[in-house]
Amino acid sequence: MRGLKPVLEGRTIQSVSLRRDGLRFPFPADFAGRLSGQRIGNLTRRAKYILASLGSGDCLLVHLGMTGRFTVLPAQSEARNLGEFYFETGTEQGEGAHDHVVLTLDDGARVVYTDPRRFGIMDLFPEAEAGTHKLLSGIGIEPLGNELNADYLAEKFRGKAAPLKAALLDQKLIAGLGNIYVSEVLHRSGLSPKRKSGSLVHRKTHDPRLELLVRNIRDVLNEAIVAGGSTLQDFAHTDGAEGSFQQRFRVYDREGQPCAQCGAPILRLVQSGRSTFYCRHCQK
DNA sequence: AAAAGCCCCTGGACGC
DNA sequence: TGCGTCCAGGGGCTTT
Secondary structure, X not given: OOOOHHHHOOOEEEEEEEOOOEOOOEOOOOHHHHHOOOEEEEEEEEOOEEEEEEOOOEEEEEEOOOOOEEEEEOOHHHHHHHHHHHHHHOOOOOOOOOEEEEEEEOOOXXXXXXXXXXXXXXXXXXXHHHHHXXXXXXXXXXXXXXXXXXXXXXXHHOOOOOEHHHHHHOOOOEOOOOHHHHHHXXXXXXXXXXXXXXXXXXXXXXXXXXHHHHHHHHHHHHHHHHOOOOOOOOOOOOOOOOOOHHHHOOOOOOOOOEOOOOOOEOEEEEEOOEEEEEOOOOOO
């Protein structure tokens, strides 16, 4: 997103090459035609969606899914810096088996969308309908904004039977908290992923650990952003650089390793179909 | 209405 | 080296 913004904003899409009919869902009707020739305005983000407003009044929506990534190939004059890549792979970027969409901009740069598992999403809709878009309406608050506070969580958790892990992962409550970060947040907060979320809310007041939870959500996300995200296998920035937050994981993907706080082995369990990592001793 | 399961898809790691 | 199994960061959709 940060790498994409300066590349795309203010540019005009010269041409669009689609290598298949869609990703997770089929591309919208006349997708290439409605993108071509459009000037790109503001690039914004909502939850895990990238949104680009176009001169036509349409809005381009992109979700990277699990393995989606954008790579920017600068205009020809700078392209020689990437020569080493061509040599190593023997495949020109944009021509790979999983390069599904290539945008060519008016300055000659090419923006390649690559996504092996094709869990990503691209859609195009009138910007005025953003509020009612099926994928955008119902999305919860941003975790780094002022709306997230203990009172908000208390209101959402009250009477809720779902375990904390599921509640924090629920994008309808908080938008943009992923599986890795939920495990990390809960460990830092000393809260068991299995605990019923409603158990932190009492009749008139709420458990002070909700304040801690809020602080840790912010901390973990901010630290991950500073570290450039978590690169496990194929996450990367538009220039191919990898994130490094994975080096700071305290529990995620550390099953059997000693908890940094107490030395007990980190445990793994599956909740709503996804792995959770935690310390039975430190998290209650 | 909320919660759990299924599924989309490819590739990497691991055991034999 | 090859083959089968399991697992993966997301989340919509269907079922209970």
